[in-house]
Amino acid sequence: MIRLSLIGNDYHYELENIIRLFYPAQKVSADSGDFMQITAQVEQTQLAVCVIYGAQTAQREIRRQDPAQDEILLCKLLFEILSDYTGLRPGWGLQTGVRPVKLLRSLEQQYGEQQAKDRFENRLLVSAEKYALAKRVARLENEMLCKLYSNGFSLYVSIPFCKSRCSYCSFVSHDISKSRKLIPDYVTLLCREIALTGEIVRKLGLRLQTVYFGGGTPTAIDDGMLLEITEAIRRSFDCSGLQEFTIEAGRPDTITMEKLQEIRACGAQRISINPQTLNDTVLRNIRRSHTAQQFYQAYDLAVQCGFTNINTDLIAGLDGDTPASFAQTMEEILRLAPACVTVHTLSVKRSSTMVYRGVQRYDAGGDAVSQMLAGAYPALTDAGYRPYYMYRQSRMAGNHENTGWAKPGFESLYNMLIMEEVQTVLAVGAGASTKLVSGNQIQRIFNYKYPYEYIRGFDEMCRRKQQICEFYKKTAE
Numbered sequence: 001m002i003r004l005s006l007i008g009n010d011y012h013y014e015l016e017n018i019i020r021l022f023y024p025a026q027k028v029s030a031d032s033g034d035f036m037q038i039t040a041q042v043e044q045t046q047l048a049v050c051v052i053y054g055a056q057t058a059q060r061e062i063r064r065q066d067p068a069q070d071e072i073l074l075c076k077l078l079f080e081i082l083s084d085y086t087g088l089r090p091g092w093g094l095q096t097g098v099r100p101v102k103l104l105r106s107l108e109q110q111y112g113e114q115q116a117k118d119r120f121e122n123r124l125l126v127s128a129e130k131y132a133l134a135k136r137v138a139r140l141e142n143e144m145l146c147k148l149y150s151n152g153f154s155l156y157v158s159i160p161f162c163k164s165r166c167s168y169c170s171f172v173s174h175d176i177s178k179s180r181k182l183i184p185d186y187v188t189l190l191c192r193e194i195a196l197t198g199e200i201v202r203k204l205g206l207r208l209q210t211v212y213f214g215g216g217t218p219t220a221i222d223d224g225m226l227l228e229i230t231e232a233i234r235r236s237f238d239c240s241g242l243q244e245f246t247i248e249a250g251r252p253d254t255i256t257m258e259k260l261q262e263i264r265a266c267g268a269q270r271i272s273i274n275p276q277t278l279n280d281t282v283l284r285n286i287r288r289s290h291t292a293q294q295f296y297q298a299y300d301l302a303v304q305c306g307f308t309n310i311n312t313d314l315i316a317g318l319d320g321d322t323p324a325s326f327a328q329t330m331e332e333i334l335r336l337a338p339a340c341v342t343v344h345t346l347s348v349k350r351s352s353t354m355v356y357r358g359v360q361r362y363d364a365g366g367d368a369v370s371q372m373l374a375g376a377y378p379a380l381t382d383a384g385y386r387p388y389y390m391y392r393q394s395r396m397a398g399n400h401e402n403t404g405w406a407k408p409g410f411e412s413l414y415n416m417l418i419m420e421e422v423q424t425v426l427a428v429g430a431g432a433s434t435k436l437v438s439g440n441q442i443q444r445i446f447n448y449k450y451p452y453e454y455i456r457g458f459d460e461m462c463r464r465k466q467q468i469c470e471f472y473k474k475t476a477e
């Protein structure tokens with residue numbers, strides 16, 4: 001436990017985020033701390049941060065000139081002390097937010113490219129390497145996002161069921177062996193929610209641009225159900241402007257030729273087949289319940305079935321993985337040459353079984369993960385992939401990022417717009433959240449989280465959907 005005492009300020013949240021960069025597993029409390037004591041003080045003419053660990057004390061001060069700068073300067077003082085003490089220099093510096101590229105694009109619009117770069121590197125202490133990555137993504141997004149319809153929206157369909165639960169999972173996903181009996185009712189109500197959403201969309205004159213089926217594992221549900229849901233979409237929306245339709249096949253152990261043919265019949269062009277790693281020992285460690293061989297078979301089936309736009313997800317930092325075996329996985333993936341490769345960095349949330357079992361899978365240094373990414377990014381670049389969307393989560397191994405890479409022309413518009421929050425995403429299903437976007441105004445509407453709540457509270461949830469009309473009315477005024 002780390003004690004954080006504040007004098008003359010209330011930046012607990014911001015300073016806690018900085019502490020978490022270095023000590024992700026420590027709790028931070030205002031009342032007590034046996035591991036470390038931190039005091040952040042704002043006085044009339046001075047800002048000071050003092051850190052006491054064991055018998056050692058480190059203190060830094062700075063002259064106070066502008067109260068509007070207190071927050072960032074206190075964070076900077078704390079960052080520098082903890083960086084000196086641990087020997088770590090997190091690459092994203094003080095930029096602890098989820099969307100670094102959105103921030104960079106907005107700074108560029110406000111101040112121009114050079115000043116945005118200065119702010120990233122000197123004010124937020126972002127490393128030159130991370131700035132360069134964010135810049136590459138921003139450049140590509142600037143090219144792609146101008147293609148969005150002015151009245152466009154995307155539809156997200158949540159299928160929160162999986163064949164079994166992976167140990168690092170923090171999604172709302174139900175093990176199908178325990179929840180199978182809920183699925184028929186779930187699909188029926190999902191189709192009703194789609195129809196209701198279609199009515200709202202017609203009233204508002206919105207135009208469907210992308211559809212994304214995520215989860216969970218959409219291919220975990222019974223044959224015929226994906227088609228039933230897609231037919232509900234085609235009945236409820238004008239799909240003439242639909243530019244991209246993705247179904248996350250996800251786990252290789254759910255993929256059969258019948259399922260792939262059903263996805264084609266749905267009209268989806270983009271699928272995801274996710275090995276996470278091609279090391280069987282690591283797959284067993286994370287309780288993924290499939291082998292590397294099953295991934296190759298599923299991938300081959302998808303190619304035979306005519307899919308040319310396949311994404312594969314990988315995770316750096318999994319239990320038992322090493323830079324050498326991650327490099328081996330990357331080599332194998334590049335040999336297959338999928339259209340997209342998404343490289344995640346492990347982030348262990350409190351809701352994952354890994355944490356419940358008391359195992360800490362990240363370390364603040366994340367040296368191994370740094371090496372994995374240092375090998376993977378140039379390999380992807382050399383193979384012709386470009387980074388096109390990126391986001392961060394808290395408690396990521398080595399404080400890195402998740403980055404989607406695509407061959408030119410295969411960038412997923414949905415992935416970009418969801419990260420940049422530049423288009424409304426109407427979401428249906430359990431655990432889904434609708435995000436309404438109009439200029440800088442954003443409003444979220446949350447569906448019930450778990451399938452049984454979704455089924456039980458369906459009418460109440462449909463009432464909440466009326467907020468969509470209210471939002472558009474309000475923002476049009």
Ligand code: SF4
Nearest residue numbers: 162165166169173216
């Ligand atoms: S396949 Fe994905 S959603 Fe399902 S349990 Fe594993 S990590 Fe979670």
